[in-house]
Amino acid sequence: MSNKKRFSLLLVCMMALVAVLGACSTTTTNTSGGSAESNASAQIDQIKQRGKLIVGVKYDTKLFGLKDPGSGKVEGFDVDMAHALAKSILGDESKVELKEVTSKTRIPMLNNGDVDMVIATMTITDERKKEVDFSDVYFQAGQSLLVKKGSPIKGIEDVTADTTILAAKGATSIDNIEEKVPDVKVLEFDNYQDAFNALKAGQGEALTTDDAILYGMAAQDPNYEVVGKPFTDEPYGIAVKKGQTGLVEAINKGLADMKADGSYDEMYKKWIGKAPENK
Amino acid sequence: MPDFSILTEYFPVYLEGFLNTILVSVIALIGSFVLGTIIAVFRITTIKPLQWFGTAYVEFIRNIPLLIIVWFFFYGLHTFGARMDGFQAGTLGLTVYTSAFIAEAIRAGILSVPKGQMEAARSSGMTYIQSMLHVILPQAIKLVIPPLSNQFINLIKNSSVLTVISGLDLMYFSDKVNGDSYATVDTYIFTGMFYLILTIPMSYGSHVLERRLAKSS
Numbered sequence: 001m002s003n004k005k006r007f008s009l010l011l012v013c014m015m016a017l018v019a020v021l022g023a024c025s026t027t028t029t030n031t032s033g034g035s036a037e038s039n040a041s042a043q044i045d046q047i048k049q050r051g052k053l054i055v056g057v058k059y060d061t062k063l064f065g066l067k068d069p070g071s072g073k074v075e076g077f078d079v080d081m082a083h084a085l086a087k088s089i090l091g092d093e094s095k096v097e098l099k100e101v102t103s104k105t106r107i108p109m110l111n112n113g114d115v116d117m118v119i120a121t122m123t124i125t126d127e128r129k130k131e132v133d134f135s136d137v138y139f140q141a142g143q144s145l146l147v148k149k150g151s152p153i154k155g156i157e158d159v160t161a162d163t164t165i166l167a168a169k170g171a172t173s174i175d176n177i178e179e180k181v182p183d184v185k186v187l188e189f190d191n192y193q194d195a196f197n198a199l200k201a202g203q204g205e206a207l208t209t210d211d212a213i214l215y216g217m218a219a220q221d222p223n224y225e226v227v228g229k230p231f232t233d234e235p236y237g238i239a240v241k242k243g244q245t246g247l248v249e250a251i252n253k254g255l256a257d258m259k260a261d262g263s264y265d266e267m268y269k270k271w272i273g274k275a276p277e278n279k
Numbered sequence: 280m281p282d283f284s285i286l287t288e289y290f291p292v293y294l295e296g297f298l299n300t301i302l303v304s305v306i307a308l309i310g311s312f313v314l315g316t317i318i319a320v321f322r323i324t325t326i327k328p329l330q331w332f333g334t335a336y337v338e339f340i341r342n343i344p345l346l347i348i349v350w351f352f353f354y355g356l357h358t359f360g361a362r363m364d365g366f367q368a369g370t371l372g373l374t375v376y377t378s379a380f381i382a383e384a385i386r387a388g389i390l391s392v393p394k395g396q397m398e399a400a401r402s403s404g405m406t407y408i409q410s411m412l413h414v415i416l417p418q419a420i421k422l423v424i425p426p427l428s429n430q431f432i433n434l435i436k437n438s439s440v441l442t443v444i445s446g447l448d449l450m451y452f453s454d455k456v457n458g459d460s461y462a463t464v465d466t467y468i469f470t471g472m473f474y475l476i477l478t479i480p481m482s483y484g485s486h487v488l489e490r491r492l493a494k495s496s
Contacts (some may be wrong), residue, residue: 104457131461187365187445
């Protein structure tokens, strides 16, 4: 009898814990949402007061945001973009603090206020627009396939329901390929490096994501190549927390200035190796 | 309160992962129990090479992270021309890892059975294996139930490691739900509840079993 009682007490405790956790999550969203809407430029003031921009970038994506294991420095197009925006907003390009994000963590980290903005090869989609606000397009990419050289897969038309495709968790590329090939088998990994390692280990026939990232992987290992034409349009945007319109405006102004004075083209050429086709 | 519409909307996704987690746990539980018992017997025999092997196995496996073992089976096997998918590699990794802890728990149980029991069994004409099976192990099992059930609960929770090798377990599908719903806290509250559905009966069951065995002796 006492055992049954103890057991039900335990259950009650667990339920209470769940309720408390749930309550916590709702309250935080409410308060932060309210303050962000009340003053659009409050975020800019806060950044200026702090004296640095906190930017979420990827640490595992060649050409965009990659941590050099030797020097410990994070380098790439997204990182240069962060510095350029710090110059535009704070007047000093060195006033940047980088934080690592992945496709899975970038939206929660924005919503938690861990980062001011996310510059992490993030495609602008209607679904994501419900969660965060996006700047103008800062990079135009398209989804493609990476395969081992000599693979029978030469493009999206060779992908069938029997093909195993590797991708990163939380990326739009999964929805896209499932739309093109409805019953395709997709295995998801925590980041692109794990997905690429899985491709090397023969866990799948092709890795799919934006061509810009795939070119970076092909540059890392010449046994792999990008095949076929891009089969989607992937406009990358800089994401900020929902409602921070002042910050979005500041980012868009910075982007426009960079495109006008040629520093954007320079940055693009530095990482991608050619001039951008459409500005 | 957490948003229960996430649970209802994504229930089939959670369920697929939940069933796979049960499958992984059951296979790994049986596998690690069998393997762990064999290793435990190796460790207490008087045959030196078996003893060395048992000790090396336990000390090696127990002292490296589970993640590395699982990674080895998933990423590492292709250098030997073999391949395991995420589910297989994860289940095998979990079995191997847990067996080292189980071997230690069982060894401790066997050693705590008074020495006279073995001597009495042997002098009544039983072989070593017979004495083990009929005299020592039935007594040892009562002593090892609490530490074993701890290991099995750990095993169920550790099965979440399968997510990093796309092992299709509960955590993998929860990551999918999170990627779609963007409601991170709520998504994983429900994930935690699914794990509790497995672990709470496990620990409750072990209490019951422990008490019943205590009564029978």
